[in-house]
Amino acid sequence: MTPYHSRHLTERLRQLFGGRFDGLAQHLEEPARVHFGGGNNLLDEEEIGDLSLELQHLIAAQFGSADPFSCDSPEHEALQSFFINLARRVLARGGEIESLVRYTQTVQHKLIAGMEQINEIDFTRSRSVLAFVSTLFTELLLSIFRAYLGQKESTIQAQEEELRETSTPITEIWKGVLTLPIIGTLDSNRTLVVMDSLLNRIAQQHTQVVVMDLTGAGSVDSLVAHHLIQMVRAVQLMGAEAVLTGIRPEIARSLTHLELDLGGVRTRASLADGLKDAFRHIGVEVVPLRGGARHGREDRYRGRGRDERADDER
Amino acid sequence: MDRATLGFRLTQIAADSARLEPGHGIQPSDPGPVIEAVLRELQPLHIDLLYYDLERVEIIDPPYLSFLTQLQGSCRVIGVRMVCVHMQPSTAFALASWLDRPPSIEFAGGMWI
Numbered sequence: 480m481t482p483y484h485s486r487h488l489t490e491r492l493r494q495l496f497g498g499r500f501d502g503l504a505q506h507l508e509e510p511a512r513v514h515f516g517g518g519n520n521l522l523d524e525e526e527i528g529d530l531s532l533e534l535q536h537l538i539a540a541q542f543g544s545a546d547p548f549s550c551d552s553p554e555h556e557a558l559q560s561f562f563i564n565l566a567r568r569v570l571a572r573g574g575e576i577e578s579l580v581r582y583t584q585t586v587q588h589k590l591i592a593g594m595e596q597i598n599e600i601d602f603t604r605s606r607s608v609l610a611f612v613s614t615l616f617t618e619l620l621l622s623i624f625r626a627y628l629g630q631k632e633s634t635i636q637a638q639e640e641e642l643r644e645t646s647t648p649i650t651e652i653w654k655g656v657l658t659l660p661i662i663g664t665l666d667s668n669r670t671l672v673v674m675d676s677l678l679n680r681i682a683q684q685h686t687q688v689v690v691m692d693l694t695g696a697g698s699v700d701s702l703v704a705h706h707l708i709q710m711v712r713a714v715q716l717m718g719a720e721a722v723l724t725g726i727r728p729e730i731a732r733s734l735t736h737l738e739l740d741l742g743g744v745r746t747r748a749s750l751a752d753g754l755k756d757a758f759r760h761i762g763v764e765v766v767p768l769r770g771g772a773r774h775g776r777e778d779r780y781r782g783r784g785r786d787e788r789a790d791d792e793r
Numbered sequence: 794m795d796r797a798t799l800g801f802r803l804t805q806i807a808a809d810s811a812r813l814e815p816g817h818g819i820q821p822s823d824p825g826p827v828i829e830a831v832l833r834e835l836q837p838l839h840i841d842l843l844y845y846d847l848e849r850v851e852i853i854d855p856p857y858l859s860f861l862t863q864l865q866g867s868c869r870v871i872g873v874r875m876v877c878v879h880m881q882p883s884t885a886f887a888l889a890s891w892l893d894r895p896p897s898i899e900f901a902g903g904m905w906i
Contacts (some may be wrong), residue, residue, distance in 0.1 A: 675886070677884070685903060713885045713886055718877075721898040740895070
């Protein structure tokens with residue numbers, strides 16, 4: 480807003496800034512009740528009373544401040560914070576941005592009407608008063624929109640994060656064997672998340688084999704292939720064996736076309752083949768139960784890994 | 794120069810294996826003295842397997858990788874197999890990002906080979 484000192488203050492503006500504010504809260508309660516109370520179930524009566532009273536004090540502080548036109552004054556910042564906090568509270572409780580905008584617009588009208596009634600001065604006809612209040616509330620509406628966009632952005636980020644985590648579940652399918660189904664596209668952000676979590680799991684669980692299944696992977700361009708090879712290398716550097724499975728013909732063709740060095744990378748046709756290979760690597764052989772019935776544990780699997788055998792003996 | 798000056802510790806952990814823990818004193822840019830000192834200490838131990846413990850190594854840059862490759866080659870010459878163990882996830886992550894081919898060094902998760 481324009482600095483106070485460069486403004487020509489009309490008589491009405493002087494009267495507005497020096498006016499009485501007692502009882503204004505009652506005028507401000509109605510818009511809150513209409514847009515947030517009752518069936519909207521966003522604020523209860525006590526909250527509506529409290530916020531209207533707080534708003535009255537903040538408006539009185541802004542109008543009575545050394546420079547009511549300033550957007551940088553502490554009084555204006557306090558008023559902005561009030562609307563930002565209100566927006567966050569209402570949105571967090573499931574309210575709509577539309578209710579907030581309509582509330583703010585109604586407060587603007589009720590403020591002038593209320594001041595008119597309390598001070599018995601005709602503010603409605605003053606263009607300077609209307610212009611001042613309109614400019615002030617435009618600023619406040621912008622603050623509400625910024626809060627709304629900020630909240631939307633953090634919601635989207637949280638959803639993306641959740642989607643990334645759920646779309647790449649790392650599962651310990653056997654002691655020492657991790658499986659990582661890669662579904663969709665492997666972009667840089669996702670590679671970072673997956674690698675971070677995969678490498679830490681390898682270190683924590685002393686993983687010997689990681690089976691990466693590409694059955695659900697999207698198309699593979701040079702960047703995706705680079706990420707894939709980077710993941711395989713990192714797994715190998717951690718001392719684990721990497722097995723790539725489910726490479727579809729078109730992906731195989733892309734990898735060949737890109738002339739990527741897959742030397743030292745074990746590949747198997749399907750996830751089942753990859754798991755078989757992983758078990759063989761750790762010295763485990765899975766065999767069907769005899770006659771389908773429950774038997775002693777020796778019949779369920781043969782040649783179990785060192786650690787499992789030791790666990791059983793204990 | 795002794796091994797404390799050169800920055801490593803060598804411990805025999807079984808009849809046929811030993812563990813080498815590098816310290817911050819290792820100078821990958823001048824690998825000669827360290828490699829010679831390691832081999833000098835390895836020979837009297839009559840071991841087949843050397844575990845190079847990377848647990849406290851935070852960054853493996855090209856000079857360090859070259860040093861490891863040279864050390865592994867030298868160990869092979871005297872009949873000792875060298876395996877790098879305990880690489881930290883962050884180190885592996887950073888190293889994998891700039892490697893353009895698989896390193897010729899052998900890696901394992903722990904000392905169970």
